[in-house]
Amino acid sequence: MRRIKAVNQKAARVERYVEGERRSAAAASEGEHPDGTGAASAEDELDVVGLESSGPDGPQIPFGCTLIFSPGWETDSGGGTAGLCQPVERDLFDCHLGCFWPAQVPDQLNNAGDWTSKCAAAQKDWRKLDLVFP
Amino acid sequence: MSARLAPREYHAFEAEGLRFLYLVPSAAVFCADDAASAVLDRLEDVGPDTVEGLESGLSDTLPPAEVRAAVVDLYEVRAIGPEDAGPEPMPVEAPPDGIPLKTMVLNVTSKCNLGCTYCYEYGDDKLVEAGTMPRFMDEETARQSVDFMLAEAGVGERCHLTFFGGETLLNFKLLQSTLAYARERAEAEGKRVDFSLTTNGTLLKPDVIEWLAENEVGVTVSIDGPREVQDELRVFNNGKGSYDEVVPRVRELLQRHTSRPVGARVTLTKQNLDVIGAFRHLTEDIGFWEVGFAPVTTAEGRDYAIEGEALDRMLEQFEELAWEWLEYAVQGRHHGFSNVSESIEEIHKGFSKSHPCGAGVGMLGVSTDGNLGLCHRFAGSEEHRFGSVTDGVDREKQVQFLEEHHVAYKPDCHTCWARPLCAGGCYHEAHTRYGTTKAPNLHYCEWIRSWTDICLRVYGALAVRNPGFLNHFEH
Numbered sequence: 157m158r159r160i161k162a163v164n165q166k167a168a169r170v171e172r173y174v175e176g177e178r179r180s181a182a183a184a185s186e187g188e189h190p191d192g193t194g195a196a197s198a199e200d201e202l203d204v205v206g207l208e209s210s211g212p213d214g215p216q217i218p219f220g221c222t223l224i225f226s227p228g229w230e231t232d233s234g235g236g237t238a239g240l241c242q243p244v245e246r247d248l249f250d251c252h253l254g255c256f257w258p259a260q261v262p263d264q265l266n267n268a269g270d271w272t273s274k275c276a277a278a279q280k281d282w283r284k285l286d287l288v289f290p
Numbered sequence: 291m292s293a294r295l296a297p298r299e300y301h302a303f304e305a306e307g308l309r310f311l312y313l314v315p316s317a318a319v320f321c322a323d324d325a326a327s328a329v330l331d332r333l334e335d336v337g338p339d340t341v342e343g344l345e346s347g348l349s350d351t352l353p354p355a356e357v358r359a360a361v362v363d364l365y366e367v368r369a370i371g372p373e374d375a376g377p378e379p380m381p382v383e384a385p386p387d388g389i390p391l392k393t394m395v396l397n398v399t400s401k402c403n404l405g406c407t408y409c410y411e412y413g414d415d416k417l418v419e420a421g422t423m424p425r426f427m428d429e430e431t432a433r434q435s436v437d438f439m440l441a442e443a444g445v446g447e448r449c450h451l452t453f454f455g456g457e458t459l460l461n462f463k464l465l466q467s468t469l470a471y472a473r474e475r476a477e478a479e480g481k482r483v484d485f486s487l488t489t490n491g492t493l494l495k496p497d498v499i500e501w502l503a504e505n506e507v508g509v510t511v512s513i514d515g516p517r518e519v520q521d522e523l524r525v526f527n528n529g530k531g532s533y534d535e536v537v538p539r540v541r542e543l544l545q546r547h548t549s550r551p552v553g554a555r556v557t558l559t560k561q562n563l564d565v566i567g568a569f570r571h572l573t574e575d576i577g578f579w580e581v582g583f584a585p586v587t588t589a590e591g592r593d594y595a596i597e598g599e600a601l602d603r604m605l606e607q608f609e610e611l612a613w614e615w616l617e618y619a620v621q622g623r624h625h626g627f628s629n630v631s632e633s634i635e636e637i638h639k640g641f642s643k644s645h646p647c648g649a650g651v652g653m654l655g656v657s658t659d660g661n662l663g664l665c666h667r668f669a670g671s672e673e674h675r676f677g678s679v680t681d682g683v684d685r686e687k688q689v690q691f692l693e694e695h696h697v698a699y700k701p702d703c704h705t706c707w708a709r710p711l712c713a714g715g716c717y718h719e720a721h722t723r724y725g726t727t728k729a730p731n732l733h734y735c736e737w738i739r740s741w742t743d744i745c746l747r748v749y750g751a752l753a754v755r756n757p758g759f760l761n762h763f764e765h
Binding site: 159161 | 310311313316317318319320321322323325326356359360363364366367369637638639640642749750753
């Protein structure tokens with residue numbers, strides 16, 4: 157919105173809603189909706205959270221790998237090239253936390269909760285990561 | 291958009307030379323630029339018009355594309371709409387089932403060692419006849435109340451237990467055992483309970499103060515201001531003023547109890563309308579962290595009732611303190627006028643209320659015999675009973691109450707732009723004044739609108755001058 161500016165939190169929500177409606181309307185008029193059924197309603201868009209950078213109903217900016225073709229090696233999870241899947245020690249975390257492609261790491265939920273506790277910065281401390289025997 | 295457009299429901303206000311809109315009923319606050327302001331001015335002054343009409347009417351000062359963009363923005367947030375759009379329909383949503391109990395107010399005694407003339411519990415406008423309630427809550431009822439609260443608080447929730455009276459500290463023994471019991475039970479259930487109490491300050495002995503501090507109990511002291519004011523209406527039963535009893539104890543409390551902020555609550559009456567004097571005395575001379583003011587609840591015509599031009603005097607002083615609050619906030623400093631900080635928080639979050647307060651929703655009062663009341667002010671009133679701590683909440687009555695008291699059923703509120711924040715005002719005030727909780731507080735409408743406008747202007751100014759301060763209200 158260019159002519160009025162959201163000031164309080166509710167206004168920001170109204171603005172996000174309106175922007176969503178506008179995008180839906182634009183997509184509908186251009187017939188671009190991916191599922192071919194016409195524009196998504198604002199409610200539909202709320203469900204698309206995996207791609208968002210600014211909350212569930214903000215602009216849809218893809219982060220990380222693509223959903224359809226795997227894997228998106230060309231850019232890193234921030235859209236640049238500094239954090240590509242190199243070096244391997246950094247990948248260890250990137251592939252099991254930031255990427256849809258699950259790296260095989262110990263079960264941090266149940267059996268090895270403190271597996272990474274000695275590894276504050278992967279690139280420096282990766283040697284401190286130990287094997288885990290269930 | 292070839293239909294004629296007209297303003298819809300909003301309240302426009304200015305701050306720092308900018309034009310702001312408070313939209314009703316969404317409670318969104320937008321800042322309009324010159325083009326949007328010009329569109330609104332024209333629709334307000336000249337009357338409904340089409341987009342093309344607006345473009346040509348404003349062509350001297352604005353390019354048509356800018357006018358059109360402004361119209362689109364204003365239309366989409368529903369600040370303007372088709373001339374025949376009519377008012378926004380008011381949704382009446384049934385309250386959700388099993389509303390978790392967030393706050394329980396426990397009336398641990400109905401006895402008081404003061405005899406304040408204006409008291410809603412004992413004064414001319416009392417709801418419950420003296421002698422119909424046990425004077426003190428017993429151990430078993432208190433424990434049952436805690437069990438009830440924890441059961442109703444929802445899974446993994448934090449809840450708040452407030453001790454109230456009468457004079458709360460007359461039942462200090464029960465406070466000690468109940469707090470310990472609630473802590474123990476909450477811990478066992480993985481919940482967290484915060485504690486607070488309200489007191490008149492006369493019984494703040496060293497061991498009480500020590501206990502309050504050690505247990506991080508939030509304290510609100512009912513106190514009206516300097517000696518001459520306090521001693522006018524806040525008196526012992528023999529008529530003796532309470533200032534000299536209260537203030538030295540409060541000073542001790544403030545010195546020792548630093549784990550939670552200690553606040554003062556002032557009851558304003560016709561005899562006590564020096565808001566600024568009371569504020570200065572309580573914050574600067576005595577040292578309270580914050581001070582909240584509320585006009586006395588009373589039927590019409592009582593000799594302490596604030597009416598007519600006295601309401602204007604109250605508003606003028608509130609306004610002076612509100613602007614002072616702003617200057618503090620601009621510098622990132624704390625200012626203890628809690629009436630304004632509470633309003634600013636609700637404006638910032640954009641509250642649009644279906645009911646004026648949490649009474650009967652997430653807050654209930656418990657009388658000394660364990661009956662549940664709409665809130666602490668109704669505890670003990672048979673008419674406003676919502677079940678008991680042993681039998682649980684009377685869901686049918688609760689749902690019926692919430693439905694009947696929805697702002698949608700208060701026609702007087704339907705044309706008021708302040709309804710998202712006010713929603714009709716205090717049930718107890720309404721009951722005292724009009725004999726029914728369903729009536730809006732019509733005697734305060736003008737006052738509430740003026741005060742809301744002041745708070746909106748303060749909010750707008752703060753959003754321009756120090757928006758970072760609003761982060762205090764994010765959560």
